[in-house]
Amino acid sequence: MKPVFAKILDGKVNDVYSLKVVDAPYFSTEFHFHEECQLTYTLESEGRRMIGDSIADFTSDELIFVGSNLPHVWHNHKQCEDENENTAYARSISIFIHPNKILGLFREPDTIERVKNFFRIAKRGMKFDGLIKEKLQQAMLKVSAQTTEIKRLIALLQILDLLCSTTSYELLASPGYTNNYQLKDNDRMDKILKYVFDNFNQEILLTTAAEMTNMNKQAFCRYFKNRTQKTFVTFVNEVRIGHACKLMAQTDLQISELAYSCGFNSLTNFNKFFKLAKGITPKEYKKMLIVG
Template sequence: MKPVFAKILDGKINDIYGLKVIDLPYFSTDFHFHEECQLTYTIESEGSVMIGDSIANFNNDELIFVGSNLPHVWHNSKQYFKDELINSHARSVSLFIHPEKILHIFREPENIQRLKNFFLLGKRGMKFGLKTKTALSNLLIKAVQETEEIRILIVVLEILNLLCHTKDYHLLSSPGYTNNYQLKDNDKMDKILKYIFDNFNKVILLDEAADMCHMNKHAFCRYFKSRTQKTFVTFVNEVRIGHACKLLTETDQQISDLAYCCGFNNLSNFNKFFKMAKGVTPRSYRKMLWAN
């Protein structure tokens, strides 16, 4: 799934920041990136989220910051696209901020450096902890409810101030991640990533993935790694582990059964890859959750 370059604020009367509210049966955005930073509060929805080279599951009540030109997509679980799930919703509130134009307002070095550092760090993507998430989500909702432009601006400045001072977050993409996607890329990545997200719980063969993109296996591996900075096998397993974490959190399903539900063909492989990704075994991960 190649990321499409998107123009978010271009041509708007207020091209420094913008607000967007989504209330649909499912998120329909393609894998994309844009100059504007994006702060998104997911009110209601679930599925997989890809931010740079980070792949994880998302759920209700999550807040994520996406830095400038960082590829990203929220992709809903398969059941959202089925006719019988007529009451499903994808609801979110997003604030888009053009970093260069915001920084231009605060020209003096003592006013700009903290904000500049935040925008730089935000290029890896951030997910916020409970305290900061609650404060920021309340401000986002307040901003979309305001009707006067000056009041919206005041709320936006409050959000920026909080972002600059909080340490209640963890970074998503790896330190060395860079956006290697090009606008001239065809739809190979778009096709293969959607396929992985929708079929991770089944057998996914490298040969079949390469055939989908009309490439030989070796060329496909080079292409995939150059774009995602991960091998194909690692990427698929990280999608599976993300879903496993969701099941470990939300159910008391037997770990052996859970492994097969996530697409692993045996418990040993599941335990090995889970520990590589999370640093603990699935059983220890669940105990830590229940202890809290």
């Protein structure tokens, strides 16, 4: 899935931020990136998201900050799209902040450096939980409820202050991640990501993926790794492991049942790839969930 470059504030030279409220059957599956940073509060929905090279399931009540030019997508499960064609299932509030323009509002060197440092860290993407998540969510609702531009800007600066003051977040993309996507790329990656997200619980063949992009296997492997910084097999297994973690948290399925329901053809492979991805075995992970 090729990330499309998007201009959020194009034509609005003086705007430092933009507010977007989504109330739709499902989120767009377009993989894209933009210069503006994006703070997204998912009020209602579930599916799978990709931010940089981070792949994980998402659910309602999630709060994510996406840094400048970091490719990302929120993709609903296919069954959710099918079942909710006529109902609003995807609800979210997003605030887009232009980093350079908002820095232009400040004059004190310490403040400028503080905000710059936050934007540097945010290039890997951030997930917030706990008290800071609650404060940010309340502040975002406050921004969306304001009726005047001055009040919205004041509420926005309060959000920025919260973001720059906390260290309570999970970084999403890996430390060495860089955006290698080019605007001249065609829709090859669009097809592949959607194909994997919708079919990870079935057999996914490298040959099939290569054919979908009109490449041979060797060329496809090079192309995919250059764009995502991981092999296709690793990518597919990470999607499957992410779903397995979700099922462990939400169901009482046995580990063997989890393995096959997530697309692994053997319990041995599931245990092997789970430990590679998480550093512990599925059994240890499940026990940790119970204790927690």
